Amino acid sequence: MPDARTILVAGTASHVGKSTVAAGLCRLLADRGVAVAPFKAQNMSNNARAVPRASAVAGKQSESAAADDAFGEIGVSQYAQARAARVGPTTDANPVLLKPRGDGESQLVIDGRAVGNVEAGRYYDDHWADARGAALAAHRRLAAAYDVIVAEGAGSIAEINLHHRDLANVETARAADAEILLVADIERGGVFASLVGTLELLPEDLRARVVGAAITKFRGDVSLLDPGLDAFEDRTGVPVLGVLPYDDPGLPEEDSVSLPVEGRRTLVGDDDVPGDRSVTVAVPRLPRISNFTDLEPLAADPGVRIAYVPPSDDLVDADAVVLPGTKNTVDDLLALRAAGFGRALADFRGPIVGLCGGYQLLGERITNAAVEGTGDADAVEALGLLPVVTRFSREKRVEAVEFDLRDVASDHPLAGASGRVSGYEIHMGETRAIGPVALPFARPGADPTAALGAAEGRAVGTYLHGLFENRIAREAFVDAVFAAAGRERPGVEPERASPYDRAAALVEDHLDLRPLGL
Secondary structure: OOOOEEEEEEEOOOOOOHHHHHHHHHHHHHHOOOOEEEEOOEEEOOOEEEEEOHHHHOOOOOOOOOHHHHEEEEEHHHHHHHHHOOOOOOHHHOOEEEEEEEOOEEEEEEOOEEEEEEEHHHHHHHHHHHHHHHHHHHHHHHHHHOOEEEEEOOOOOOOOOOHHHOHHHHHHHHHOOOEEEEEEEOOOOOHHHHHHHHHHHOOHHHHOOEEEEEEEEEOOOHHHHHHHHHHHHHHHOOOEEEEEEOOOOOOOOOOHHHOOOOOOOEEEEOOOOOHHHOEEEEEEOOOOEEOHHHHHHHHOOOOEEEEEEOOOOOOOOOOEEEEOEEOOHHHHHHHHHHHOHHHHHHHOOOOEEEEOHHHHHHOOEEEOHHHOOOOOOOEEEOOOOOOEEEEEEEEEEEEEEEEEEOOOOOOOOOOOOOEEEEEEEEEEEEEEEOOOOEOOEEOOOOOOOEOOEEEEOOEEEEOOEOHHHOHHHHHHHHHHHHHHHOOOOOOOOOOOOOHHHHHHHHHHHHEOOHHHOO
């Protein structure tokens, strides 16, 4: 029997609000003085964070181990949930992570380390036993250290084709002796069918663990739901613990379901500011986009609108461009070039920023390209806005970092910013300058010839994920965009309410937690 209680926040489908409910529970319990930690046995997301590996935190790492081995990757939702719980995140929060690369293949990360690229069938045939062992060991470590574990399920708990190897839902519930809170989204309709159908399809032992249900994303008069709630409870015997209104607390998105499908254009950000006092930052919707949460601090800035645009966009409505991260730089580069994005970017005259994979895209070329791409080419010409070359290797850098941001040029998009900035690196490849270029980013003790970031003219690139979470960098960039657009910036950025506190308020105000013993 595990030492800690485990509450599994399971869903009837993907994107029903599990992450928000889990984060809200973590913050609410932490504020009540409960030692609580998040857990997701297996996640699938290209939005990842670099955190300490659990073995390094426990002091088990040998002195001879590489410094990079001290850090590993977890999904961004578990990073956010650890912050909500007021605990330091480690790889135990998400011991198995699948990062989709396209064409049915994902990079498999176990205990923070990338172990290879696998197809779905191969994962279950060749790696699932190792993944299960790592997940159960991680849960045991957390259970020995905390009073409550808030576990998040993945997708639907009712995927009957996967019940014999459903690590995030079935295996977690059984191994952790978990109580299950079932979450369903009413926004798209069919919520009662989803709830009843899910309960009907659960194995009997899991069905007995369901303590209650929660309905999320409701708009309107909740009393209109009362007949349905009563009928559901009479039919199933499962109480509805609450109905959460539609409210986005501002937690980071876990996957690209929230983004437009390829070929469509959508706008997110501040719609309350008139057009003559706002700017539009275009972000190409890369086929293998990753870590697009880097854009969320910009979208929250008054007057800044983020436009996710197809690679074929002509950028005529853009005031700035940010190239985001990508899980496969080479193949996304080829997709951009085929769509004509390289020509549009060459003609664009506003500020341009490339983040991680986006930085690599802005260079002159990529060598040893077959390591990253699906072809066998040795070198691929990049977009050519920065005089740098990236060479890929199979070594992956994963580390939380601090950079010194230096004001080395007067015309690039971060001009005027100077000071320490923090974030994380998750990338393959090393980038070096091949011509005169400003190097505004420096890491203490790093090779001074390595181009951790580069700037020339209107373009700047950096390996630093989380760049815009640093106020000095964000303010400099937004100022540069408004200046280039010839528009007045609408006031000072306001203080933001904590997304963790907002998630906790949603849970506390709208869920009856007594059946969970909370």
